[in-house]
Amino acid sequence: MTTEVYRESFERRTKTVRYLRFLEGLADTQVGPIFLGMWGTVALFSYLLSAFITAIGFGEQVGWNPIRLVRELPVLTLYPPPPSYGLQLAPLQEGGYWQIATFFLTVSLIAWTFRAWTRAVANGLRPTVAIAFTAALFLYAAIYIIHPISMNSWNEAPGHGLAAILLWTNHFSVKYGNFYYNPFHMVSIFGLLGSAVILAMHGATILATLAYNAHKEIDEIEKSDEGTHRAQLFWRWVMGFNATAHSIHVWALGFASLTAVAGAIGVIATGWLEPNWYLWGCRAGIAPGIQAACP
C-alpha cells in the first residue's frame, strides 16, 4: 500500500517514532516524528509563557496554596484591565497579567498558523489546514483584540479561566441586548449546525462502506474504488444527489470556517455598529410574539 511505503520511509529517516498501542481503534498508533522548527518553537514557547503567566496570576489569587488552586481552578480568572485603563498597559495586578498572557497567547496562535502553513508546504501539501485555522484565529482576534480596540477598552475581552469564558459569553450577550438576535450570530449557528450534520453524514458514510475499504479514504479518492461508489449511490437513493469524495471535504471546510468567520463579524459589528441586537431584531421585525417587549 502506498501509505505503508510512505510511513516506512519516515521510520527509516528518524528514530523518534513510537507506537502507543492504547490508541488502537481511536487513532493511528504511531506517534512521531515531531518537527519543531522555528514556528513550532515560537508557538510552544509563547503558549507555555502565556500559561505560566496565567498560573502566576491564579497562584497570587489563592495565596500560593496548591490545594486552593485545585479546588478553585474552575472559577479562578485572570481579568482584563478595568475600563479606566482604556487600551493602555495596566499594572500586573490590575490586568497587566491578562495583557501579557493574552499577548503571548496571540503570538502562539499566529506562530501555530505559520507552522501549519510551512509544514504543509514542506510536505508538498496545499496549506488548507492553515487557512482553516485562520478562521478560528479570526474569531479569537475579534473577541480578544478587534472588538476591545473598537470599544477602546480591553475590559470588553473575556478573562482567562474556565468559568471566565462562560461568564463573558453570558455578560456580553446581556450587555448587547441578547446576542441571539445578532444576524451574524445566526449565520454562525447555521454554520455550526451545518458542520455538525455534514461531519456526521460523512463520518457515517465512510464507516458504512467499511467492507469496501472506504476507510482507506486517501486510496479511494485516488482510485475511486467500489466503497466510494456505493456511498455515492446510497446518498443518491436517499436524497437524490451526492457529494463527491472531494466536494464533501470542501463543504465541511466551508461550513466550519463559516461558523468562525460569521461569529467574528458578529462580534466586530457589536457595540460601535449595533449596541443592542434585540432592538435590531425589533427593527427587523423578527422579535417573537407580538413584539410586545419591543420599545
Place this chain on the structure above:
Amino acid sequence: MTVHEGAPPGAVAKYDERQREILRGELVGLVAFTILALGGVIALSMAFAGVREVSGYRAEHTYNYAGVQQVNFLQYMERIGRPVAQPSAEALQAYSEWVAKNPRTVNVQVLNKYLGDKYNDTNNVFAYMSAYFTPGVGQSCEYCHNLQNFAAYDKPQKTVAKAMLIMQFELQAKWIENIPRPEGQPLYQIKCYTCHYGQAKFWNQDLKASNPELFGVAGGGNPTPHDMKNNGITLNGKVPSSYEVVDDRYLATRPDAEGNYNFYQVTASKDTPPGLVDTYRNQYAMYHQNTALGVGCDFCHYGGYFKSYVTADGVFKWPKAQARHMQAMMLDIALNWFPQMPNVNDVTQNQNYYAQPNCYMCHRGYVVPPGAAEFPEKPVKVADPQIKPLVDLPLPKPILPTSSK
C-alpha cells in the same frame, strides 16, 4: 460494475478479520462514548441539582408569582432550628407588678404615634412587645428594659430598639405601602423578626468582619464587589486580581428630585461607556437576588430581553417592578437609616456600625420573607418623627402595565 441499477452485487458485505476488528473497535468506541457522554450529563445534572438545592433555585412553575407568603416566621424558625423566645418568668412577674400600677402607658413614644391610642394601654403594648419584639430579637424583656421601671431609658438596647421601631414604621409607610402590585396581592408588614429572625445582633460590621461568608455567599448568594473589596471574598473566598472594585453597594445610584433612579445601565446603547464591569457587577447583584429570593432570572425578567418589563406575550412582569422598588428601599436603608442608627456599644456614637443591607437579610430564600407579618393595623404617616431619614429620597416613578394579560 454498474451502480445505477438496483442493489450492487455483494451488497451483503463479507468482512475480513481486519475489518471485523475495526467493527469491534467502533462498537466499543461508540458504547464507551455513549456511556461517558450520558454519564457526564447525568453527573453534571446531579451536580447542578445539588447547586440548585443549596442556592434555593426552583423551577419556574413553582415560582410564587401570587406574592402570598409560603413559609411564615414560626415555620421558618422551626426549619432553621432556632427557638422562639418568650418573656422570662422574672420579666412576667415584674410586668404584672408594673401593669397593676400603670394600666395606662408611661413614656411610650412610638407605638401610640404610629398605631393609635390603642397603644396607650399597657397591656396592648405588652402584647405587641411579646408578639414581635421578644421573638424578633430572641430576648426577654430585661434585655432592653429595667424591670423595676419599664419606662426608663437606662439601657442602650432600648435606645437602639426605639430607633429601629421608628425606622420600621417609616419604611412600612413610605416603601411597603407604596409597592407597585397587582390587584388583590396581599401586603405584609415589617416587624422586628422580618430581619432579625430571633437574633438581637445579626447584621453589623463586627459580625461581618468575623464571618464574612455569612454576608457573602451564605448571606445571600454571590458577594457584591463591595464584599470583595472589604472582605476579600469571591465565590470561593478571594478577590479576582484585576477586578475594578468601587463602593457600589447598591444597585441604584442616588435619584434625582423627580424620582429618576439610575439603576445599573447594563444593556448597551450608543452612549454606554465601554467595558463589561457594570455588567459583571450587575450580574453579581442579580445572582444575589436569585439566591436571596430562591428564584431564577425569569421570575422578574423576560428572557428574550432582560431590560423589558413585558414578555413577548404581553405579560407584565410585576416582580421586576417590585424588585426595582425594593432596591430603592434598600438604598434608602443603606444611605439614610443605617448610618444614623445608634450603636448598641455606645449609643452616642455611630455609626456605620451596621452592615450593608441586602435582599437575603430579610428574604432568606423566599419570595415573601418568612418574617413578613400579617398585621391588621397600618402605621399612619407621622408628621414629625423623632428620627428622619438623612435625605428624604423620592419614591421611584412606578413602572405599571399599560395593558397586561
